[in-house]
Amino acid sequence: MDSKVTDKLKILADAAKYDVSCSSSGAKRKNENKGLGNAEGMGICHSYTEDGRCVSLLKILLTNHCIFDCAYCVTRKSNDVKRAAFTVQEVVDLTINFYRRNYIEGLFLSSGIFKNADYTMERLVRVAKKLRQEYKFNGYIHLKTIPGASEELIKEAGLYADRLSVNIELPSDVSLQQLAPEKNYREILVPMGNISQQLLQAKEEKKLFKSAPAFAPAGQSTQLIVGASAENDYQILQLSSKLYQDYSLKRVYYSGYVPVSSDNRLPIITEPPIIRENRIYQADWLMRFYGFDSKEIVDEQQPHLDLDIDPKLGWALRNRHVFPVEINTADYEVILRVPGIGMKSAQKIVSARRFTPLHFEHLRQMGVVLKRAKYFITCQTKSLQRQDFASEAIRRKIVFGDGSVRSALLTQQLDLFSKAG
Template sequence: MSSPLIEKLSILADSAKYDVSCSSSGGKRKNQDKGLGNAEGMGICHSYTEDGRCVSLLKILLTNFCIFDCAYCVSRKSNDVKRAAFTVQEVVDLTINFYRRNYIEGLFLSSGIFKNADYTMERLVRVAKKLRLEHKFNGYIHLKTIPGASEELIKEAGLYADRLSVNIELPSEESLKSLAPEKNFKDVLTPMGNIKDQLVLVKEEKKLFKSTPSFAPAGQSTQLIVGASAESDRQILTLADGLYQNYQLKRVYYSGYVPVVTDSRLPLISTPPIIRENRLYQADWLVRLYGFGVNELLDEQNPQLDLQIDPKLAWALRNRQIFPLEINTADYELIVRVPGIGIKSAKKIVAARRFAALTWDHLRQIGVVLKRAKYFVTCHGKSLETREWDEETIRRRIIFGEKGGRASLWGSQLDLFSQAS
């Protein structure tokens, strides 16, 4: 690899690291005609950095030149950074060479905006098209859709990419006007709508014609920056819930604001709000997978998620009148809301109790986290606890340990995050 290309790669890979919406799961593109690679099912391998970000893809920008001047962006036009741009062929060659060396499992390609949205989007599409048609590349490709790009280019991109995404970045029109004045919600939501409509159309056509070409089989996603503007967690989750329902997004990714540039419009922080980011992911899972409504987790009086405990536990503590549940008779919809019981465990409980009344040992074998669940369920009317604890005591015992010693708060946070329940 030549020195100029290495320098470009260094610049444009570094500029791309702030985009977290780069999941490589969900593609089902099979290897055909003795091509190169595949993205079949869960065949994509993942590597993660210490902060949990996926690095299994070649994650780069086509260019960090940009006509926009977004306050939070390291590539904004007024920022004094070294600029670089790949040619279409350079990105294609890098992807093939890295894949052959087993460095990557696919490509995540985004870009600053050259002259205009269509000019940039056309080049992103050409990269994917050359990989698919000229090199028979069947690995995973995620293309970032440029806000304001034409519907025709978006449709073409979906023919070659496994996933498309267009980043909203900021959770409200007011924040966009303040921090990214060249952008607006319409330019972001219009391509989202185009992608959704095309996904629905292709799904219907495939019922009639099996030969219908696939369109972005891994769906679409977006990213929201957390902490660069003043929106509450309730506003952010309400927006995300609307995107899931109205635009059929696979995922909304939350990125804690990283202070990479100095601007009077931005908040003064020293470290990204990682715990808040984690709490938003947990709440997102509860809304998407556990049947919670945003208004159940947050309201006007409590618009921010609790940073000390996960949102499922916070909800349970606020709704003590519902508990304890009798594990042998409670409905699945309530069991899955118990802290310490995830979706798989709840399904196992409902299935197992058809054959025998469940005991605490059964729950432990199923995988229930009893140190959390025991405050909210009973077996045969009996609790593991000899006394009834108040809300604050349960909270303290779960965070710091049952003996009341100051167990590591960070350890507790990591434990809660890993369970997502």
């Protein structure tokens, strides 16, 4: 590999690491006409498929030159960093060569903004178009849509990319104006809406014409930075819920704020808020797969997620009137809300109980985490718990463990307080 290209790769791959809005593709692009690669059942960016296989992609920026000066961004124009830019052909060559060496299974391409949005977006589209049409590349391609780019360019991008994403970055327009004054919510939400409409239109056309061209078959995603601005978890999850409902996003990704530059508009932190980021991901999972509304998880009175316990357990402890749940008769949707029971376990429970009454040992074999679930369920009206603990006592026992001295003492004290009250 040319030494100049190698130097560029080091700079632009490192700059791309802060963008987390990529994961398993979900695309089904098949290899046709003896082309190169495919996206059948594949994923991207060191993600894991359902069978446990790890897959990867070439994740780079087209350039880290940028006309914007976003306070939180490593490529902001006022940052004193090494700058570089790939040509369209260099990105194509890197993708093909890395794929042939079995280093990657796809491409994730983003970019800083040079000159203007359309100028940058046009080059991103040229990369994808060249890979598809000239090199017959059928692997996964994820293109980052540049805010402010024209509708025509976004539509063309969707013809060659498996997934498109527009990073909303901050949870409110107020914060965006404060930390990224050259950007605005309209330039982000308009293309997001255009992509959503194109996805719907392509789906309808496919029903009528099998040969209709696909448009971003793996959908669209976005990224929110957590901790760079003052919004609480309630505001973040409310926004995510709205994005899922209004724009049919496949994923909202959350990135704990990493201090990459000095700016008095940014909070002073010693390390990224990793635990908070993880709790928000768990809450997002509850909204997408477990039937929870965002307001059930956090609300205006309790706007912050509990960092010590997962949000599903937090909801259960606040809603003890729903429990205990009788495993042999409860609806699937209710079983899903029991801490320690995941989607696969809930499906196994509903399927298995048609043939035999279930006992706790059955649940253990199905993968149910009984050290959590036992406080919230019964099997044939029987419980593993000899007494009904107060919510705070359950919380302590789960956090510190059933056998810990501290847990036992706290549990006794809390039970006494509960009875006294």
